[in-house]
Amino acid sequence: MTEIHWQIPSSVTRLLEEAPTDRAVVVLLRHSVRDHLPPGDAGYVLPITDIGRRLAIELGGLLRGRLRTLHASPLVRCVQTAEALAEGAQAEVAVIPNRLLGDPGAFVLDGRRAWANWEQLGHEGVMHRLVTEAAALPGMARPDEAARFLVRSMLAAAAAAAGEPGVHIFVTHDSLVTATAARLLDKELGLNDWPWYLEGAFFWATGDGLHTAYRDYVAVHEGALCGLTKSDVIEFARREVATTVGLDTGARFFLAGGAFKSLLTGRPPRDLDLWAPSERDRTLIVDALRARGAKSAGPRAFADAFELAGRVVEVPHKTEPDTLSERLARFDIGLSAVGVEHRPDDTWSAIVHPLALESVRRREVRLLKPLVNWKYALTTLERMRRYARELDYSVPSDEEAEVWRVFESQDPALRAGLVERYQRTGSGGFGVMEEIACRFP
Incomplete structure (x- = not known):
């Protein structure tokens, strides 16, 4: 194979010219030229060739003045x-490594289990399933949910990079480009549609929705890419569990709480709460967690905490209640009243409280009343304000008023106890202590 066979795909040069210049444009790009993979080899250490490097430098020249981030x-x-x-x-x-782009990638949760699919079906068979099933x-992962989650995450990463509008490149593999483009275009891409080296799918958001462009195919996706649907919630839980404790624990547990905000923000969760219904x-x-190399994250009042895969995983000391619905009621x-139950046979189920869905629809942070954990009302207030900032939501005045009503209805000794609990469990931000000082000078 000689150098003349390889060039920058014409679809990429054309789409770079046509893509808007007044906003962030995300490009999910296949890597540059490599040598052939040996049979049965995933090519983890296979580099690009000299020709591949030259072509990538040439493509970089077309991005001069527009390139903002590289993943x-x-x-x-x-x-x-x-x-x-x-x-x-x-x-x-700087090049930012991102495991949603490979090793294992957005469509793979457990590499060992997934590799058996390639052995049984071959690369074409797996690709066909990712595109059609x-x-x-x-x-x-379920392909549709995985593709939408990947694009949502890329858009969030681009938005987090403050600065001028421009192009954000996410370098990945042919299977991810094909499956993601197929799902967002709602088109069954075939073998002839697989990307060449340095070919990719382009995404950008406008008031009309999310625009997807790949070769001569274009589509506009209206509405949110991800949300608190049960299918999205379960797939998010499967991905996070696979990344941390793994899918083979043999345990029954609940993943519940604020981690599911990641489906709304596109950003990875800071922490995960895994609730076990029994000591076993x-x-x-x-x-x-320990077998997978988790390190202690330091003492916590109510849980053991571990650091693993960029997450803090908390496992509460209490092993009750016994059901997910009872857990969410607390x-x-x-x-926060969103959760998934994992059972030892690797089956999953989800519960999403109606108020969680209403909160998303209204773009508000709302309370479940009456407050079950009223002794921690000030910590709840801080968390409400933090959620609002993270999601660009509002906290209705009547919701904050409910917290202060609970606080002010206590006698001085109990109010002092609420403040002490807040100082022990809150982060101390979002103006809570300052407001207490103003209300009770």
């Missing part, structure tokens, strides 16, 4: 492609 699958050929793009663009842009293959289940969870904020 890449951790695999070496993707990182090398991103570095060459930065060199060609003459941009001092709704159900998840063993060890893999709790032991299995803790043992699984939250005070509607947006």
